[in-house]
Amino acid sequence: MSIRTFLLLLVLAVWLPAVAGFSLLARSTYLREAEDVRQDIERFAQSLNSLVEGQLDKRVAIATTLSASRTLQDDQLARFHDEASAAVKGSGNWVVLVDRQRQRLNTRVPFQGFEPRDRGEAPFVTEAPKVFFSARGLLTQEPVLVAYAPLLDGTSARYNVGVSFSPSVVQSLIEKATPLNSLASVLNDQHFIIARNRDPLKWVGRQASEEIQRRAKAGVGSFGETVTLDGVPSLTYVSPANRHGWNVVLALPQEALAQSARRLTAQTLAAAGALLLIGLGLAIFVARRIGKPIVTLRESAVQLGRDEVPAAFTTGVFELDEVSRALELAGRRSHEATLTLQKEVQLAVNDARAAQTALLEGQKREAIGRLTGGLAHDFNNLLQTISTGLHVVDRQTAADVPHRRFLEAAMRATGKAADLVKQMMTFGRAQPLKPQPVNLPNFVLQTQELTRKAVGERVQLTAEIEPGLPAVLVDPAQLELALLNLIFNARDAMPDGGAIRLTARLATPEESATLAGPRHVCLQVSDNGAGMSPETLERAFDPYFTTKPIGAGTGLGLAQVLAFARQSNGDARLESTAGEGTRVTLLLPITDQAEAVVTPEAASRHAGRTLRILMIEDDSLVSSVVVPALREAGHEVTHCASADQAKEVLGTHTDFDVLFTDVVMPGTLSGLDLVDWCRANVPAMAAVVATGYNTRQTRADVQELRKPYGLDDLIEALQRAVQERAPRQPG
Structure with missing residues (x-):
């Protein structure tokens, strides 16, 4: 068998599976596109149904609100006419008041000029509000939708308050967002067509086909192959009924799906033909080029048979060239392997040193924490004795004693020392936390007297708390201490005045990814003060580290904040830019306990x-x-x-x-x-x-x-x- 024949067979052996693969790919693509079309149809229909439900809910809400009017309950219909007119002014809606036999008022007509009209067999609701469709309104003689809500008098309904509006409201929803080439219709609970994006004047008010009605009554979204009222074979989706029993029907012509199948088939045939032509051309080219390298390979084989080392050569054939460079490649790979080994060893050494540094830092912090906690405990006992003694002396000292100011200064100093000991005990973990549910808006309000005094007159303090924020599980006293520490630091960073912003929101998954528990609240204190240098920022959480003058700071403020956050199963993070300001972020765990203990009095x-x-x-x-x-x-x-x-x-x-x-x-x-x-x-x-x-x-x-x-x-x-x-x- 010649090389050319062998190459042609090889091309066919590769081409046939490729054609089969293209065919499978085309079929898979078609099925995927068809499934995507189904998902898009279902998603659009449900979205449109939600929009329709929203429009109906607005009218039902207005009708329900007006039905509770005191003027209506007292039969003050003229005043109710004014209230109803004001409620729907500029909305395109109008309000009607009906009893079982007549329409008593209509806001499209002045109250004094309206004559009650017989309603015939028009609907009258006695329990829950409901939306009805009428092909001809009593006043407009045009199709109209009415959301009725009853006014109950004892156990019976005396009136119905109706908010009327044109089906064009629903029609506009369809016309704005219907997918290209598709047919969309909205059906009410009686399966009448309320809106349609194609020939609405012809079909609005008619009932849908029996097949569509059957699928709408099933109560679940479903696809099916049907023929539209226009006579177009289509893939039709009927959405589940919304809260008012309305459905959205979306139909895509079968011809659109068939066009996609024909397009994919043509693409598959074109690709297979091009692949065959390219393969045959390459086979002929390679057959012509491979003869000389084969002769050279045979001569090299003869040299190897004579125990001679053939010289390296370049033939243009990849495999033969690779053989001639095998030894060079092996040497180069050996050298590269040695360099890689050296780099890996160096990385391992660096990792070991970093781990050792982190271990030493952790041991140092643990030792400082234990020492601080022990000292704080002993100082607390001493301060308790001093404070008790000062209070005893204070009770026995008259207000006009000349040296009383020294006693008061000593008592204030004792209070400040007690606060410092509290921070030391928090940092040293010598004081157990007492976590409980804390509602942040209430917490901010109840501590605003302290925080306002803390910032002074030249600093503006504002808060922005996300609505509906759940409670956090923390020690309230320690949270207050941490918040005051952050506000003091922000105030001291703005000696000439500025702004402090307190924000609270739900933490993003990325922010709380390293923390235990599913959800956290992100509490941030930001200022536009002097900011920190990178060197200061790196050491800001270190205990007893401070950039303030001697006597103005202890270096325990941020250390207490970090210790409190981590003991609360959260974390504290710091961002700062010199000249721009600082932002401290507290991540605090969320609790559902506050919701579980709501009393009937609090709920009311x-x-x-x-x-x-x-x-x-x-x-x-x-x-x-x-x-x-x-x-x-x-x-x-x-x-x-x-x-x-x-x-x-x-x-x-x-x-x-x-x-x-x-x-x-x-x-x-x-x-x-x-x-x-x-x-x-x-x-x-x-x-x-x-x-x-x-x-x-x-x-x-x-x-x-x-x-x-x-x-x-x-x-x-x-x-x-x-x-x-x-x-x-x-x-």
Whole structure:
């Protein structure tokens, strides 16, 4: 057999499996594309159904809210007409009020000019709200959707409040986002077509085909091959019904899938033909080039037979050239292996040295911690004796004794020494932690008096806490100490003033990847102060390391923060740039205990209607925590920084439910002055004042909230104030 024949057979042996492989690849690609199309159809249909459900939920919510109106319960239909008109103003919706026989009012017609109309056999709900479709509305004579909610009178429904809107609302959802070449329809719970992206005027109001109705009633999403009402064979997906019993039907023409199959088949045939031509050309080329190298190989074999060492040569044939360079390659590989071995040995030595350094550092920290804990324990006993003695002397010393200031200075120094010992015991782990659930917004509010005094007047302290943040499981006293240490450090880094920002959010998986437990809260204290050099940043957590002057710092602040975080099954991390500022991050473990111990009284504190609150608070830390928390609870909040500013707001807007103000305010008016002004000018508005120390008597008709207060206490006080201020209805 010649070399050429052998090469041609080799090409065929390679080409045939390649063709089979291309065919399998084409089929696999087609199946994958078809599956991707199915997933895209299912995903789009469910997304569209969610959008439709959202539109229906909005109207049901409006109808339910209006059905609870006091004016409607008292049959004050003219006032209810005004309320309903205001509720749907500018939304494209209109409100109708019906009983079992007639339509009593319609906000598209003035109340005085509307004549009640017979409803015939129109629907009337007696229990839960429901959305209905009518091919011809009583007023518009056009297709209309109505979300009805009942007004219950005892056990029976007296009225239905309906929020009416055009099917074009649903039609616009389909027209904005329907995939190319596909047919989308929205069916209500009676399987009538409400919207359709193709010929909507022709098909809206007609029932879907029996096959589509059967699959919609099954209650699960399903694919099937059907023929659309237009007569187009399609792959059809019927989504599961949403909360209102509505479905989305999405149909992709079978022709689109067939085009994909034809395209892949053509690509497979083209690739197989090109591969065959290339293989044949290479076989002919190699057959012509391989003759001379074979002769050279035969001569080398003859030399080897004569025990001669053939010289290395280059033939252009890879295998033959590799043989001639085998010894050179072996020598080079041996040299490279030696160099690799040396590098690996050096890396192993470096790793061993690093491990030894880390071990020594850990042993040093452990020794310092034990020494510090022991010293702190002994100093604590001594300070207890000194403090007791000073307090005994203080009780027996009159206030006007000339040297009393020395006694008071000694007592203050004893307190500072006790705080220093507390930090030492935390760092040395001589003091066991007492972890318990801590709600961060409440914690920030209840410690704001301390933190505000800590920052001074030239530093602005604000907080940004993520809404709905779960509680953390930490020792509250140690958390307060750690937070004060971080605020003190930030304040000292800004001698000319600046800003400190306290943020709290859920930690990302990357941030808590090295920590035990599934979830952590990321608590950060940031400043725009002087920052740290790389050398200082590297040693910042070391115990007793400080850059402050002698007597101004102990070097235990950040060490306490790190020890507290790690003993709490979390961590502390530090970022700083010289001239730009510093950010310290605490990762603290989350707990569900706070949710497990909620009492019925605490759970009812948030009960009540949505309030419109005018809040006056000049402390940026308090306002940055309280305002987002009240808004998260569903209330509308307008914030003013002074009573004078609030008075200007009330000059133009008096539709607030409750005034919430601090007592001590900057400007010409105090919080109590503002309350007195409101009683004279806005008597219907309730009022709550927050105070820590008040020399004036608070009015009897005003709720007083003592500082520090929690968010639950605040919301409860606001709801109670509004309820007590509301006018009594005749029984």
